[in-house]
Structures are given as structure tokens and as C-alpha cells.
Amino acid sequence: MSDPTGTAPAAAPTPTIHPIPSGTRDVLPDEMHELRAITATALRVFAERGFGEVSTPALEYEETLARGDVGGAPPAYRLFDEHGNVLVLRSDMTVPIARLVATRFTDAELPLRLCYAAHAYRAVRAKRGLPRELLQVGIELIGAPAPAGTAEALTVLCDVLDAIGFHDYRIGLGDVGLYQTLLDACVTPSHPPTARERVLHELVTRDFVGLEREVGALGLGREQTELLVRVPQLRGGPEVLSALDGPAGEAADGLRGVYELLEARVAERLILDLGLVRELGYYTGAVFQVYDPALGTPIGRGGRYDELLGRFGRALPAVGFALNAQPLHEALMRERA
Amino acid sequence: MSGDGLTIAVPRGALFKETLDLLDQIGIDTTEVRANDRKLLFGDVGIVTMRPSDVPTYVEAGAADIGITGKDVLMEQSEREVYELLDLGYGGCTMVLASVAGADPMEEARRRLGIVRIATKYPRIAARHFAATGRQAEMVEVKGSVELAPLTGLVDGIVDLTATGTTLRENGLVVREEIVGVTARLIANPVAHKLKAAAIDELLERVRAA
Numbered sequence: 001m002s003d004p005t006g007t008a009p010a011a012a013p014t015p016t017i018h019p020i021p022s023g024t025r026d027v028l029p030d031e032m033h034e035l036r037a038i039t040a041t042a043l044r045v046f047a048e049r050g051f052g053e054v055s056t057p058a059l060e061y062e063e064t065l066a067r068g069d070v071g072g073a074p075p076a077y078r079l080f081d082e083h084g085n086v087l088v089l090r091s092d093m094t095v096p097i098a099r100l101v102a103t104r105f106t107d108a109e110l111p112l113r114l115c116y117a118a119h120a121y122r123a124v125r126a127k128r129g130l131p132r133e134l135l136q137v138g139i140e141l142i143g144a145p146a147p148a149g150t151a152e153a154l155t156v157l158c159d160v161l162d163a164i165g166f167h168d169y170r171i172g173l174g175d176v177g178l179y180q181t182l183l184d185a186c187v188t189p190s191h192p193p194t195a196r197e198r199v200l201h202e203l204v205t206r207d208f209v210g211l212e213r214e215v216g217a218l219g220l221g222r223e224q225t226e227l228l229v230r231v232p233q234l235r236g237g238p239e240v241l242s243a244l245d246g247p248a249g250e251a252a253d254g255l256r257g258v259y260e261l262l263e264a265r266v267a268e269r270l271i272l273d274l275g276l277v278r279e280l281g282y283y284t285g286a287v288f289q290v291y292d293p294a295l296g297t298p299i300g301r302g303g304r305y306d307e308l309l310g311r312f313g314r315a316l317p318a319v320g321f322a323l324n325a326q327p328l329h330e331a332l333m334r335e336r337a
Numbered sequence: 338m339s340g341d342g343l344t345i346a347v348p349r350g351a352l353f354k355e356t357l358d359l360l361d362q363i364g365i366d367t368t369e370v371r372a373n374d375r376k377l378l379f380g381d382v383g384i385v386t387m388r389p390s391d392v393p394t395y396v397e398a399g400a401a402d403i404g405i406t407g408k409d410v411l412m413e414q415s416e417r418e419v420y421e422l423l424d425l426g427y428g429g430c431t432m433v434l435a436s437v438a439g440a441d442p443m444e445e446a447r448r449r450l451g452i453v454r455i456a457t458k459y460p461r462i463a464a465r466h467f468a469a470t471g472r473q474a475e476m477v478e479v480k481g482s483v484e485l486a487p488l489t490g491l492v493d494g495i496v497d498l499t500a501t502g503t504t505l506r507e508n509g510l511v512v513r514e515e516i517v518g519v520t521a522r523l524i525a526n527p528v529a530h531k532l533k534a535a536a537i538d539e540l541l542e543r544v545r546a547a
Binding site: 125170172205206207208209210235236271273289291292293295296297298 | 399400424522
């Protein structure tokens, strides 16, 4: 507590320090009360929209996560059980739920609407103070193809952010297939086999200077060069889509289909972002990120993963999102400041 | 805030003057920044000033919407989640591998010890260069006056940024390999890049036209 008179506080008893693992934290009552309010609101909204809450083990076999291809969200912790099996703490809830659906819901009526509030565990980049343990709330909508399933997920996302009390949030919506389609139209077998990857690498690392260099190295005509460099830098309202023609116009059909299904209150939250690319290995179509002006990093993300369930033996189109409770809390506090 | 509501992280040091000249050209008044050597925050025009190597930190966190820094800084901090929007062209330098003039001590170290010891302020760029060329090297990270390290026998060579080569020459060092050329870059916070898209694109247009 700060002392309004400015005098030194009375000496507090020296705490006995027992460290906790790097990237984890304790939560005390004031913060926990507010975090709980956020997760409870989210679960209430999910329930109202017909989503049933599930819980899965924090530990999964390593091969389960590997099957799901969690490339963009590597697990933080690996351990052995007493039989020598390699276990990992789940790095998100989407892969465990895909496993669960393939195993437990063989004859359920579709679409399946599932939700969760649970911890996930991720490896982090060094020296950034990033958490290895994340409290996430989210949904998985399984057996609901694009565009209607995507539109439903985006609508639930807005419902939940509204209910939590956000005013200024926006949702970036892109399509991981869009740029691939453009590359298909421009990169030919005569190009070096690594050409595609080199271009995509620049886009994934958000380097538009490098993108222009690598696209330039393809030696394409002016029009195609312009297409590959300019399109991923487009983001904004529906005018972004109407400005596209030719191959880019066709590649954006998926986004257009989703956009047309949205209620106005959802559509006005969207920023169509043609440069948004795959952050997790299993994303296939529409991807989205949640932004709040109060924070410099996204507070949630989601997308379609139409091929993930198939890897667990039950091919079903699916879409979902996860919001991170702690950044949500921080953004909410700053929005209200 | 600048006229368009953007906060700009401006690097002090070698890129400072040319960056302020550029901002003047695109209509952001830098008179106050030029007149104050110690002040760091210029809220009226949306400018914050800092060491070039801190620019990605502020921009990644969203404490500044956009920023200007050297490609050397961005390469050394390549895991930062920022957009690299534009090569500004000025501040041209070369990242080089250098050692004392005469017979190259790095050659003898490599042949007889199997490894070369390298002093640098850019341990990741240097390590990547040696790994990419199939050589073993041990990095010694120093914070300043890299040229001193090989003269005292601390290391066999250095990896450092040079514009004209004068400092290297004055310390009896010669360039052995050029690693990469670098220039000033314009970077943006990933959230600001979406939420303030119009302002950022408009500023990009003005910079391209300048």
C-alpha cells in the first residue's frame, strides 16, 4: 500500500521465497474475482448460444498433439508417465477437443457445439515475460461448414465480447487460402522449388520489404508482381473486397461469402485483412484475430480447421476461437480507465 | 500525437538527423525535438525518442504505433512481432567480419584450434553467419568499442556495423567478409497496423513520395 504522507512504511516481515516455474503465476483474490467474472460471463453466453462445456485432461499423449500439428503453438512441458509414455501439457484446447469428438461423439447430431474455460501451456520466446500457462475461454463448432459456421462463430465471438463489456474491439478476418491461391496463379514449375516458401516466409514474418524482394526475384510481369505485393497489405472494410478483381477477386470469394451472412452489428466490427496468414498449422480457411486498441497484441484468435478432425479419423468441417483471459482482463481495465 | 494520431518511435544516434529530416518532409514538425537533447517524449507531435535497439520493443508492445530503426536491429531481434513496412534507404551500413591487418588470425585459429572467437554487439547475426557458412565460432558479446577486443587478444575477429570503415582502419583492422548491407526501416505494431490502417497507409504514401 502506498502511504499518502510519503513516510516510509513500517518494516514488513521478510517473506520466505519459494520460486514458481518461469512463465507461471499465482493469482490473488482481487484479480481472481475479476478473471472469474470474465470467464463466467463467457461461459454463460456460450451456454445461451447452445454450447456445452467440456473438460479434457491437461495431459495428452505427445502423439495426439503431433497428429493435430500444433506447429505454431509448441507445448511448454513434456514428461514421462510411469510406463515411459511421453506426455505433454496441452498447448491449446482445439486439438484435445478434436480427439474427444472423434472418440466420443461418433453418432452425435451435427453440428456439435462445445465450449471450455481451461488452461493451456505453451513454449515462449525468451526474455519477453510471456506466460507459459494461459487461461483460455473458447468454443469449437464442429460439423458446420463455411460460410455459415464461420459466421456463427464470429457472431458468438461478438456476443461474448459485448457481454464482457468491451466497446472498442475489432476482429481481423482473413483467409489462409487466399494468398496460396494467388501464388498458385503466379508461381510456375519453372520457378525454383523453394520460391513459394521464400515468399510465404516473408509474409509470415511480417516483412513487406522482404516480400517485395522475394516476389521481385520471381521475375513476374508487372501486374502479377503488383498483385503478390499489394494484396497482402490490404485491410479495411468491405471496400477491400470490392477492389479485387481477376484471380484475387476469386480467391476472396470465401471471405465475401462469410461477410454477406453477418448481421450488421458483427460486420461493423470486422477488419478484412488479406495479409492474415496461418499462425497454427491446422488452420485451413477463414482465420481471425481479436484486437483492442488498449493492447498492442491480439487478445484472442480463431479460425477454420476443416482438416483437423479428419486426422483423428472423423472428417468434419469445424471452426473455433479462443480468448486469453489475462489479456482480456488487462484490455478491459485499460478500456475503462 | 502527430496530425494523424500515430505515435512514432524515433531512434537517437546515427539515424536521428535523417529521420527528423524525413519527418519534416512529410509534414511532422520536429523543431521541438531538435531543440531538446534530453527530453524523450514529444506528445504534441506524437514522437518518442530512444536508442535504436529499443524501437522494436516499444513498437511490439504498442507503446508506439510505428517506429524507425536499422535493419541490423531488426535482424538481431528477429523474433519481434512487428511489421516491416518500408526500406527508407538512408543510414546505409555494412555488417562485416574484420580482424587485425596482416596474416588473418582467424585463419590460424580455425586451422589449429578448430574454432574462432568473435566479439560483437550482434551475437545472433554473427552466429547465424558462421552457422550458415559451416564454421564453428564462439561469440563474445560486448556492449561497446568492439574494435578493442581483437587488439587485446580477447578474440580473433569481430562482427560489427561499419559505414565508411574509418574506425576499423584507425584501429588497424581490415574487413575480411561482408555479411549484409543494412538501411533504416519503417516498422509498425501489428494491432495498430489493423486498427489505424488508414493513418499508416497515408503516412506510407507520404514517405514514399518524400
